[in-house]
Amino acid sequence: MYSDKAPEPVGPYPHARRVGNLLFLSGVGPRKKGSKEIPGVTLGADGKIAAYNIEEQCRSVFQNVRYILEASGSRWENLVDVTVFLTNMKDDFPVFNRIYAEYFKDNQPCRTTVEVNALPTPIAIELKCIATVD
Numbered sequence: 288m289y290s291d292k293a294p295e296p297v298g299p300y301p302h303a304r305r306v307g308n309l310l311f312l313s314g315v316g317p318r319k320k321g322s323k324e325i326p327g328v329t330l331g332a333d334g335k336i337a338a339y340n341i342e343e344q345c346r347s348v349f350q351n352v353r354y355i356l357e358a359s360g361s362r363w364e365n366l367v368d369v370t371v372f373l374t375n376m377k378d379d380f381p382v383f384n385r386i387y388a389e390y391f392k393d394n395q396p397c398r399t400t401v402e403v404n405a406l407p408t409p410i411a412i413e414l415k416c417i418a419t420v421d
Contacts, residue, residue, distance in 0.1 A: 290358035293351045294318035297407050302355045305420060310361050312416040314372070316408060317347035325410055336409045341379040344412050345386040352416055361418045366396040370415040376402035379411060
């Protein structure tokens with residue numbers, strides 16, 4: 288399943304795949320569809336991250352997840368499990384956790400947050416989600 292609003296996958300995989308009444312989302316980052324610019328990221332001449340704003344990236348990731356859910360026949364409230372990958376747990380977790388609480392005020396899926404050394408594109412956050420489909 289693909290969303291016409293979410294950014295193109297960076298590899299040979301779909302945005303999501305449905306199995307029974309479960310929807311498994313591939314890793315979702317903050318990129319915007321059809322653009323090389325990444326919200327909240329400033330790249331240096333070498334193509335590596337020179338500076339970033341984790342709040343902007345979080346909000347963009349959550350919007351991309353919403354796009355994929357809706358294109359796949361699900362919705363935000365149907366999320367049941369979220370795995371979060373951060374590249375800088377120490378600095379970014381407090382901001383991420385605050386923004387996460389705003390978005391998941393009424394629905395609280397299970398969540399795991401891990402730090403990784405890098406992600407496939409120059410981003411600081413990626414989500415892997417599972418939702419139900421009504």
